Amino acid sequence: MKIKITTKELKSDFAKEVKERSGIDVKKCYQCGKCTAGCPVAYEMDYMPNQIIRFVQLGLRHEALTSRTIWLCASCITCSTRCPKEVKIAELMDVLREMALEEGVANPKEKNITTFHKAFLNSVKKHGRISEFWMLSEYKRKRPKTALQDIEIGPQLMLKGKLSLTPHDIKGKKSIKRIFEKFK
Amino acid sequence: MTEETKKTKIGYYPGCAITKCSTSEEYGTSVLGVSRVIGPELVEIGDWNCCGASSAHATNHKLSTALSVRNISLAEKDGYDEVLAPCPMCSQRLIISQNDVHEDKKLREEVEDAIEMPVSSNVKVSNYLEIIKNYSMDEIAEKRKKKPEGLKVASYYGCLLLRPPKILKFDDPENPTTMDEIVAAIGAEAVDWEFKTNCCGGGFTLSRPNVVVKLTHDILEGAADAGANVIAVACPMCHANLDMRQKNIEKEYGRRFNIPIVYISELIGLALGLKPKDLGMDKHFIDTDFVVDAFSNIEE
Numbered sequence: 231m232k233i234k235i236t237t238k239e240l241k242s243d244f245a246k247e248v249k250e251r252s253g254i255d256v257k258k259c260y261q262c263g264k265c266t267a268g269c270p271v272a273y274e275m276d277y278m279p280n281q282i283i284r285f286v287q288l289g290l291r292h293e294a295l296t297s298r299t300i301w302l303c304a305s306c307i308t309c310s311t312r313c314p315k316e317v318k319i320a321e322l323m324d325v326l327r328e329m330a331l332e333e334g335v336a337n338p339k340e341k342n343i344t345t346f347h348k349a350f351l352n353s354v355k356k357h358g359r360i361s362e363f364w365m366l367s368e369y370k371r372k373r374p375k376t377a378l379q380d381i382e383i384g385p386q387l388m389l390k391g392k393l394s395l396t397p398h399d400i401k402g403k404k405s406i407k408r409i410f411e412k413f414k
Numbered sequence: 415m416t417e418e419t420k421k422t423k424i425g426y427y428p429g430c431a432i433t434k435c436s437t438s439e440e441y442g443t444s445v446l447g448v449s450r451v452i453g454p455e456l457v458e459i460g461d462w463n464c465c466g467a468s469s470a471h472a473t474n475h476k477l478s479t480a481l482s483v484r485n486i487s488l489a490e491k492d493g494y495d496e497v498l499a500p501c502p503m504c505s506q507r508l509i510i511s512q513n514d515v516h517e518d519k520k521l522r523e524e525v526e527d528a529i530e531m532p533v534s535s536n537v538k539v540s541n542y543l544e545i546i547k548n549y550s551m552d553e554i555a556e557k558r559k560k561k562p563e564g565l566k567v568a569s570y571y572g573c574l575l576l577r578p579p580k581i582l583k584f585d586d587p588e589n590p591t592t593m594d595e596i597v598a599a600i601g602a603e604a605v606d607w608e609f610k611t612n613c614c615g616g617g618f619t620l621s622r623p624n625v626v627v628k629l630t631h632d633i634l635e636g637a638a639d640a641g642a643n644v645i646a647v648a649c650p651m652c653h654a655n656l657d658m659r660q661k662n663i664e665k666e667y668g669r670r671f672n673i674p675i676v677y678i679s680e681l682i683g684l685a686l687g688l689k690p691k692d693l694g695m696d697k698h699f700i701d702t703d704f705v706v707d708a709f710s711n712i713e714e
Contacts, residue, residue, distance in 0.1 A: 274625060311578060379623065
């Protein structure tokens with residue numbers, strides 16, 4: 231892997247910004263690679279978890295925020311648990327995802343994942359709880375290529391009475407809407 | 415609320431996945447069924463909301479924190495000083511959020527303004543294994559009616575019960591033993607295996623099923639090769655991924671596991687002599703008859 235680094239990037243405040251938002255200090259990382267060694271999804275990632283930290287250390291904002299890795303992190307927190315320097319790597323992925331969405335640069339190849347999150351939260355916003363059926367429908371509608379995937383599971387769930395078409399609305403729906411509006 | 419009721423009543427936060435007519439309803443059904451026999455008494459928190467799960471914390475930290483904390487504040491309002499969240503996604507989110515608002519005063523103020531309630535710092539959020547270990551081990555020994563025969567159980571903990579260990583403060587993150595102790599308490603054999611704390615792919619069921627198929631294959635293989643004939647779980651996502659994906663795994667890897675995946679609460683319920691149907695044993699994808707039949711002997 232060869233990435234060109236400019237002086238502008240090296241002088242950038244990316245690491246500082248990440249620290250201000252999350253309290254995570256990437257400077258502590260000495261690149262031992264233990265996070266990558268234990269990551270169950272590393273095999274699917276475009277950059278290894280320790281490389282993502284390196285990007286932040288070096289101010290490579292674009293490389294970090296447009297990576298597929300930040301979306302493929304399953305938040306299992308094995309990395310943060312084992313890090314000898316107590317760098318919260320999984321939590322770093324959270325803040326990078328947040329920034330990627332804010333800046334509109336989330337990698338389009340992982341659109342299934344971002345669409346799923348959106349459909350999930352839309353259901354919470356609307357009802358206060360998840361309506362699995364309607365969340366699923368929204369996801370499949372927005373990602374038509376996934377329509378046939380797992381086609382046999384839905385009917386089986388219904389037969390077992392485990393997929394309800396009726397959403398459950400909580401009484402405090404307004405409070406939930408307020409939370410969503412405050413933290414857009 | 416009197417001191418006496420405070421001690422025995424625990425606020426119950428089911429979370430979305432384990433309520434009636436949801437994909438993991440048998441977890442909720444069996445947790446409640448078991449608590450009716452051995453306690454502690456569980457009372458549902460009024461008007462709880464979804465904790466936001468991975469989708470909130472992966473995309474919006476403040477939203478995730480507020481959604482989770484609202485439930486803890488509701489529990490405090492109802493007078494509980496302990497809450498059981500059987501779903502580890504929920505318990506992890508609730509505990510982390512409680513910790514985050516405790517550490518960050520500005521976040522705490524923003525969250526209090528959003529939820530229009532004071533943030534509680536006194537309510538303890540517990541996972542299901544903790545509740546059983548802290549309150550019910552003696553009751554299991556006392557009220558056990560059936561002794562399982564031939565059950566070799568792989569206790570599977572996954573991620574969310576254990577990590578991050580400094581905040582969750584539950585068991586050893588690399589080699590946990592609480593579930594194995596419960597398995598032993600109901601008279602079954604807990605096998606030693608290597609995949610207790612591996613990740614199943616969690617919330618990637620829909621968006622990245624290929625990742626889930628690979629990770630669950632590795633877990634099933636680890637359990638089968640260690641001689642287990644059933645996997646016990648305490649997480650709806652672990653359950654769904656391991657139970658529903660075995661056909662895909664067979665297609666992809668050419669190995670048929672057919673291992674029943676049961677909730678630890680279902681195993682406790684069977685040992686207590688509860689009816690399999692009342693525990694939701696008929697709600698699984700992989701047939702659980704073998705597990706139910708293992709509990710046919712009445713204990714002498």
